[in-house]
Amino acid sequence: MIETPEKTKSGIVLIGDLPWGTHFCQFYSTKKDLVDILVPYFRAGLESNEFCVWVTSDFFTTDEALDAMTEGMPTFPQYLEKGQMEIFPYREFYLKGGSFDLQRTLNMWMEKHDEALSRGFAGMRVTGNPYWIDNKKDWDDFACYEAAINDVIGGTKLLVLCTYSLEKCGVVEILDVVKNHEFALAMNRGAWQIVTMPVLAHNRNS
Numbered sequence: 630m631i632e633t634p635e636k637t638k639s640g641i642v643l644i645g646d647l648p649w650g651t652h653f654c655q656f657y658s659t660k661k662d663l664v665d666i667l668v669p670y671f672r673a674g675l676e677s678n679e680f681c682v683w684v685t686s687d688f689f690t691t692d693e694a695l696d697a698m699t700e701g702m703p704t705f706p707q708y709l710e711k712g713q714m715e716i717f718p719y720r721e722f723y724l725k726g727g728s729f730d731l732q733r734t735l736n737m738w739m740e741k742h743d744e745a746l747s748r749g750f751a752g753m754r755v756t757g758n759p760y761w762i763d764n765k766k767d768w769d770d771f772a773c774y775e776a777a778i779n780d781v782i783g784g785t786k787l788l789v790l791c792t793y794s795l796e797k798c799g800v801v802e803i804l805d806v807v808k809n810h811e812f813a814l815a816m817n818r819g820a821w822q823i824v825t826m827p828v829l830a831h832n833r834n835s
Contacts, residue, residue: 635648635649636648636649637649637673637674637677637679637751637752637754637788638673638676638677639670639673639788640669640670640671640672640673640674641666641669641670641814642669643814643821643822643823644814644823647788649752649785649786649787649788650782650783650784650785650787651782651788651789651811652775652778652779652782652789652791652809652810652811653789653790653791653810653811653812653813653814654790654791654792654793654806654807654810654812654813654814655790655791655792655793655813655814655815656792656793656794656795656798656803656806656813656814656815656816657792657793657794657795657816658794658795658796658816660688660689660693662816663689663697663792664697664701665821666790666792666814666821667683667694667697667756667790667792668697668698668701668702669701670754670756670790671683671698671702671714671754671756672698672701672702672705674754674788675702675705675708675713675714677751677752678749678750678751679713679745679750679751679752679753679754680713680714680741680745680748680750680752680753680754681713681714681715681753681754681755682714682715682716682741682753682754682755682756683714683715683716683717683755683756684717684718684719684722684723684755684756684757684758685716685717685718685719685758686718686719686758686759686760686761687760687761688758688760688794689758690718691716691717691718694716695709695716698714698716713750719757719758719759719760719761720761722734722737722757723757723759723761724761725737729767729770729771729774731770731773731774731777734774735774735777735778735781738755738778738787738789739781739785741753741755742785742786742787745786746786751786752785752786752787752788753786753787753788754787754788754789754790755787755788755789755790756789756790756791756792757789757791757792758791758792758793758794759771759791759793759797760794760797762797768802768805772805772806772809775791775805775806775809775810776809778809779809791806791810793806807824807825807826808826810826811825812824812825812826813825
């Protein structure tokens with residue numbers, strides 16, 4: 630008998646509860662797109678005693694993320710004060726050491742995950758944004774990193790939501806992104822919808 634992974638609230642109405650170990654993404658065009666998804670996502674995590682990490686970008690900065698969380702969750706400053714959430718720019722994470730390193734980045738996530746559990750949190754949910762990528766090598770390296778997440782996320786108390794700017798993605802990049810995630814959230818005619826790549830969804834559910 631296959632054990633069903635424990636679930637947690639995503640905070641996103643369209644999705645509902647998600648199994649721990651879910652790696653999904655969002656395509657966005659505007660700052661409002663990010664706020665609409667990420668604020669309820671993190672609100673649900675904080676209210677469920679989860680440790681939360683938001684790695685920000687030049688498109689939507691750390692200050693903007695702090696303002697959005699405070700506006701969307703009046704009690705947010707209390708969670709921030711007690712160290713339940715970290716919000717910091719991509720340079721301090723993805724480019725720590727001066728350049729992107731796949732293994733170092735994976736290790737940092739897993740260290741944060743293990744530390745969160747040791748501190749008594751129910752799990753950890755995160756978001757990251759590769760808006761900083763401006764060349765093919767970094768894109769290819771980041772795509773390999775996204776694929777590697779799928780190899781290590783099973784069995785963890787971790788939710789990973791990656792956000793991608795449609796301004797930065799052509800058809801090839803969109804296919805890369807969807808291929809490496811269980812599903813994607815995309816805006817279609819004013820409403821969010823779920824987009825899946827059948828092969829990955831089948832592999833994750835088998």
